[in-house]
Amino acid sequence: MAEGWRRYLEEESEHQWVAISGFFIFILLGGFALEATSDFVGADMVRVENQHEGALVLDIVYHGETGTYTALVYAPDAGYHMFTEFADGTVNEIYSPDAVDLGREVNFLTTIDDRVVFSSAPNAWIELQNGAMLTYQIQTNGEDFDVLNVVEHPDEGHTLLLTQEGQFSTVRGVVNLQSTSPMSTTSGVQWSDVAHLEGDVWVAIGHHIATAGAGGSSPATPERKPAIGFIAWDGTNQTPVLTSVSMMSGTFHSLVSTPEGAVVGGTETSYIIANDASIAALNAPSASTVMDTSGSVWFFGEQGATTIGEYTDGEYTVHTLTRPMPVEISAIAAQDTTLHLHGTDATGAPVQWSIDATANGSIESGRGFLNLLFLIAGAAVLGLMAVHAGRALTGSNQA
Numbered sequence: 001m002a003e004g005w006r007r008y009l010e011e012e013s014e015h016q017w018v019a020i021s022g023f024f025i026f027i028l029l030g031g032f033a034l035e036a037t038s039d040f041v042g043a044d045m046v047r048v049e050n051q052h053e054g055a056l057v058l059d060i061v062y063h064g065e066t067g068t069y070t071a072l073v074y075a076p077d078a079g080y081h082m083f084t085e086f087a088d089g090t091v092n093e094i095y096s097p098d099a100v101d102l103g104r105e106v107n108f109l110t111t112i113d114d115r116v117v118f119s120s121a122p123n124a125w126i127e128l129q130n131g132a133m134l135t136y137q138i139q140t141n142g143e144d145f146d147v148l149n150v151v152e153h154p155d156e157g158h159t160l161l162l163t164q165e166g167q168f169s170t171v172r173g174v175v176n177l178q179s180t181s182p183m184s185t186t187s188g189v190q191w192s193d194v195a196h197l198e199g200d201v202w203v204a205i206g207h208h209i210a211t212a213g214a215g216g217s218s219p220a221t222p223e224r225k226p227a228i229g230f231i232a233w234d235g236t237n238q239t240p241v242l243t244s245v246s247m248m249s250g251t252f253h254s255l256v257s258t259p260e261g262a263v264v265g266g267t268e269t270s271y272i273i274a275n276d277a278s279i280a281a282l283n284a285p286s287a288s289t290v291m292d293t294s295g296s297v298w299f300f301g302e303q304g305a306t307t308i309g310e311y312t313d314g315e316y317t318v319h320t321l322t323r324p325m326p327v328e329i330s331a332i333a334a335q336d337t338t339l340h341l342h343g344t345d346a347t348g349a350p351v352q353w354s355i356d357a358t359a360n361g362s363i364e365s366g367r368g369f370l371n372l373l374f375l376i377a378g379a380a381v382l383g384l385m386a387v388h389a390g391r392a393l394t395g396s397n398q399a
Helices: 002-036 366-398
Strands: 043-046 056-062 067-076 079-085 091-095 108-111 117-118 124-129 134-138 146-152 160-163 167-175 189-198 202-209 224-232 240-249 253-258 263-264 270-274 278-281 288-291 297-300 307-312 314-321 328-335 338-344 350-355
Touching: 043 124, 056 108, 056 338, 067 108, 067 253, 067 328, 108 146, 117 146, 117 202, 124 146, 146 189, 160 189, 160 202, 160 350, 167 189, 189 253, 189 263, 202 253, 202 263, 288 328
Parallel strands: 056 328
Antiparallel strands: 043 350, 056 067, 067 079, 079 091, 108 117, 117 124, 124 134, 146 160, 160 167, 189 202, 202 224, 224 240, 253 263, 263 270, 270 278, 288 297, 297 307, 307 314, 328 338, 338 350
């Protein structure tokens, strides 16, 4: 046996070293190729042929059948338009300068259980259901306020409103279209968004403006600090109560509700809020955020950014773009696994940039294909080397 091994090594060493060297070169080349395709794929400028072609999209939600959306748009020569375009191309006009000219009065646009919800008049919100426009007029005690957002408890159906009341924003509960009193304490915070967490706990974001000259700040430009507040409201006619407020740094631009709680998007630091009302900082500075249908939250920077962030299952990943982000975002929304970013390009023209969130790392992407090819080729080379070595060893033993 020992003699056979000695003879085998003497006769085959040159060929074996050549094979090993070739395989080593193959690994190096494969590594360079994989690194070269590590940038995020699936992002492309879209040639807009929809109803909003040529107009700046101010707000948009995708809903119902794939391809259906409701949008608020603006064009200097056409004014404000709000409409729903269905998957088959038909358009249902909601507001336009030639008919009901209330587009500029729309405060927000969102969806609740695939119902399109918005507000364009005090003390009311409107829902689009099966082509019908239903107005929910809130009963108050002679008070007038603008509705800035409508949030429902996902299980109980309680409705909490974010409202603008004079110079201040606050929240109110709604029970059978009867409004509660506004939250009595706002802690000096201008609240900008609200979301439900779990049970009777809700979370709101906003900014606190310090008293002019307080803390050494300039009297002309009082210091602004972003704030996260937790609110208790049980869905009854009791007034919502602000239970705690935390001051942060930077500026908040968005609040995304997730199954595990919420994600706060910030220009310096973002935050993960769990259903138990705990707060964790996330090093994900951004200008816009959106959640896709799989539950991943995506972070986008300003126009020209070279990376985007993804928060999935408690892990944050930074993806490098193949080219700088070409759009200054004015509206962002998800449709299935596609993220649509609307805004303007470097010349100020309205554009749409869309991302397939599932393309990166798939077999269709360059990196995914090379991963597969590398595995197949590597397995084939190792297999051939093993077969050749086995045959050579068998032959030397027989000799």
